[in-house]
Each structure stands twice: as C-alpha cells, then as structure tokens.
Amino acid sequence: MEIQWNHIIGHKRVIEQLQLMQQEDRVPHTMLFSGAAGIGKLLVARSLAALLLCHEPQQGHCCGQCPACQAMANDIHPDFFYVEPENSGKTSRIIKIEQIRAMQADIARVPVLSKRQVVIINDAEKLNEAAANSLLKTIEEPSGQTVFILITSAPMALLDTVRSRCMRVEFGILQPQEIEAILQKKQAETDLIPQLAAYSDGSAAKALELQDEKMVSLQQDAMELIHNIEAYDVQKLLQKAKDMASLDKEQLMLWLGFLAMLYRDLLILHSGSDLPLYNQDKRRELVAMLEEYFLPKVFKLLHLVRSYQKRLNSNVSQQLMLEGLLIRMKDIVEE
Ligand SMILES: [Zn+2]
Numbered sequence: 502m503e504i505q506w507n508h509i510i511g512h513k514r515v516i517e518q519l520q521l522m523q524q525e526d527r528v529p530h531t532m533l534f535s536g537a538a539g540i541g542k543l544l545v546a547r548s549l550a551a552l553l554l555c556h557e558p559q560q561g562h563c564c565g566q567c568p569a570c571q572a573m574a575n576d577i578h579p580d581f582f583y584v585e586p587e588n589s590g591k592t593s594r595i596i597k598i599e600q601i602r603a604m605q606a607d608i609a610r611v612p613v614l615s616k617r618q619v620v621i622i623n624d625a626e627k628l629n630e631a632a633a634n635s636l637l638k639t640i641e642e643p644s645g646q647t648v649f650i651l652i653t654s655a656p657m658a659l660l661d662t663v664r665s666r667c668m669r670v671e672f673g674i675l676q677p678q679e680i681e682a683i684l685q686k687k688q689a690e691t692d693l694i695p696q697l698a699a700y701s702d703g704s705a706a707k708a709l710e711l712q713d714e715k716m717v718s719l720q721q722d723a724m725e726l727i728h729n730i731e732a733y734d735v736q737k738l739l740q741k742a743k744d745m746a747s748l749d750k751e752q753l754m755l756w757l758g759f760l761a762m763l764y765r766d767l768l769i770l771h772s773g774s775d776l777p778l779y780n781q782d783k784r785r786e787l788v789a790m791l792e793e794y795f796l797p798k799v800f801k802l803l804h805l806v807r808s809y810q811k812r813l814n815s816n817v818s819q820q821l822m823l824e825g826l827l828i829r830m831k832d833i834v835e836e
Contacts, residue, residue: 504551504563504573509544510686510705511679515672519549520561528553529668531640531649533625536672538654539706545672546621546650547573550581553648554615569615579613582620586627596622598631605639608647617646625651626658633660640666674703684708693717696779700758711755719752723759724783727802728790730827731834738827746820753819757810763787764803771796794834801833 506516522528534542548563551573555563563570572578582604586594608618622628628636637660640649651667653659675683680698683705689697689712697716701708726741733741745753762779766787769776778784794802809826813819 502547502574502576503544504548504570505565506548506562509541509548510682511675512541512545512672515545515670516548518670519545520552523549523552523558524561528648530645530647531667532651532670533656533659533664533667534650534652534670534672535656536654537674537702537704539704540672540675541705542652542654542672543621543623546623546652549650550619550621550648553617553619554578554580556615572614578615580615580618582607582618583623584620585623594624594627596624596628596632598629598635601628601632601635601639605635608639608644612646617648620647620649622649622651625653625663626655628659628663630660633663637662637666675701675705676703680705680708684712693720695777695781696720696759696762699762699779700755716755719756720759720780723756723763724780724786727760727763727794728786730831731793733827733831735828738831739824742820742823742827745823746818750813750819754810754813757806757813761803761806761810764799764806767791767794767799768796768803771799798833798836802830805829805833 506520509516519528534546536542551563551570552558552561554569554573556567556569557564563573565574569578569580573581584596584600584604586596587600589595589597604620608620612618622636640663649667651659651663656664656669677695677698680701680703681694684694684697687709689709693712693716697708697711700711730738745756748756763783766778766780766783767790769778770784770787770791778787780787805826809822812822
C-alpha cells in the first residue's frame with residue numbers, strides 16, 4: 502500500500518496537524534478520525550501509522566526505505582494491526598468482541614520491528630457494546646507504546662465513554678477539484694467527471710459509486726426529455742412518468758439532478774458568463790436550445806425541478822409526483 506503523504510488528495514490541514522504532533526512527540530494514545538464516509542480517513546490513518554512506525558522519520562515524513570517502511574508498504578508490518586467490521590449472522594456488519602480480544606492479545610506482546618504498535622479500528626461506530634466496553638479497558642490504561650486510531654463517519658454512534666477518551670481529529674469533505682483529481686487518478690469516464698464531482702457531496706467513494714449507477718443513460722435521458730417534451734402528448738407524458746417511477750429513489754434523485762444541471766447550464770449560457778458548464782460535453786446542443794428556452798422559462802423550470810427534488814423524500818407516490826412534474830414542465834415550455 503501507499504505509505505507517503507503525497508499520494509493523498511486533500512486534507513492538507515489535518516495532515517499538517519498530525520505531522521506536527523509527530524515531530525513534537527506529542528501523538529496522543531487514542532485518536533478518533535471523524536468525517537464523512539469515503540473521503541480518505543483510512544488513507545490518512547495508514548500514512549500516519551507508517552510515519553509512527555518508521556525508524557528514521559524526516560520532518561514529518563516516513564523515510565520509505567527502512568525495514569518498517571518496507572513492511573508497511575507490503576502490508577506485513579508485525580506491529581501494525583487493523584480491525585474492521587465483519588459479517589455477522591444478521592444483515593449488518595459489526596465489530597465483535599472476539600475481534601477486540603484478538604487484537605488485545607496481539608498488542609500484549611512487545612513491539613517486534615518498531616518502537617511502538619499502531620492499531621487502526623475502521624468504522625468504529627460498528628463496535629457492538631461488548632466490544633466497545635472491552636476496547637475501553639485497553640484505551641483507559643494506555644501502555645505507552647500503542648497508538649489507537651479509531652475511524653468513524655458517525656461519531657455520535659460511539660459510546661460516550663469511548664469517544665471521550667479520544668482526541669478528535671475532524672476531517673472536512675473534499676473540494677470538487679479534489680474529487681475531480683481523485684476521479685482522474687482512478688480513470689473515471691472523463692466526460693462525466695464534473696457531474697460526478699458535483700453530485701458526490703464531497704465524498705470520493707460516492708463519486709465512484711455514482712459512476713457505476715447508469716449515470717450516462719440517466720444524463721442522456723434527461724437531455725432527451727428537455728429536448729422533446731414539447732412534442733409529447735399527455736399519454737406519452739404519463740407513460741414517461743410511469744417508466745421513471747420504476748427507478749429506485751437514488752437513481753431518480755440523480756435524474757432530477759441532471760435535469761437541474763441542464764437548466765442551470767442553460768442559465769449560464771444565457772448570462773454569457775464563462776463559468777464552466779456541468780454538461781460541457783453537451784454545450785453545442787444546449788446553445789441550440791437557447792432560442793426556445795428563454796431566460797424566464799429556464800428560471801421557472803429550474804425552480805420547479807428543485808422543488809420536486811425536495812419532495813422526493815416525502816411519502817407521495819413517485820409516479821403521481823412525476824406525472825405532476827412532467828405536466829408542469831410541458832406547461833412552462835409551452836407558455
Ligand atoms: Zn522508514
């Protein structure tokens with residue numbers, strides 16, 4: 502695995518804070534990394550572990566050469582321990598007391614290759630109560646040689662007693678340009694990178710998930726709808742509402758999002774601003790639509806779609822809601 506800081510995109514402030522603690526030799530025994538899911542907390546935790554285990558760290562960086570660094574890079578460092586939720590008999594994954602006991606037995610030995618041991622507990626909110634209480638005993642009596650890094654995207658779901666023992670390290674969400682850089686690194690479909698970034702809520706993992714969810718066809722579908730809605734008769738609109746209602750909520754949300762982004766792009770084109778378009782790949786088609794979609798219409802349509810985005814979470818039938826939306830859209834276009 503990657504162990505240097507420079508492969509991590511974003512989280513500069515957090516990383517500097519951690520580097521400083523290491524350099525000043527005031528790394529706490531127990532830390533809680535908290536922040537949204539899928540933003541890179543684990544990557545940061547692993548690089549911190551490599552730094553703490555390195556034999557010759559230099560100015561807040563692990564050397565990358567020593568036996569400890571090599572062992573970390575190959576994921577075989579004997580003083581590094583990683584715990585994450587496992588499948589339980591039920592549907593949800595949890596961290597069981599057996600896992601905590603096994604880790605406790607591991608750290609009871611003296612460090613083998615480095616001066617200390619590092620334990621990462623990922624998704625720590627999934628500790629069940631017995632496991633959390635068992636962990637509590639260990640972190641209440643720090644042995645001086647073990648550093649615990651708990652990671653969570655739901656800090657309030659941890660036991661108060663565990664949370665209060667930890668120094669909290671807060672991670673912010675990623676900036677759109679950071680998500681774009683990550684997507685490029687992961688070789689996402691380049692056409693969609695700005696849209697994926699815009700819809701990711703600052704989470705790289707979410708952006709990558711979205712990519713898999715038929716993004717392209719949903720985007721295309723939204724484009725076709727605003728292109729052709731004027732020509733649809735009522736029957737066709739109702740059929741369209743029925744088709745769209747068969748999507749799951751997340752996909753429907755995306756589809757509405759694409760509609761909103763297309764209208765937003767039309768607004769940008771109307772304004773003559775040089776702000777980047779979400780749908781840069783559709784620029785020519787959008788420019789051709791400006792004549793028909795004049796400014797007040799676009800405002801109304803964008804407002805309409807946004808109000809339906811909010812309504813999607815209510816308990817109204819999706820089909821009824823979509824029928825209402827499509828009919829209203831056609832009315833506005835024909836005004
Ligand atoms: Zn090293």
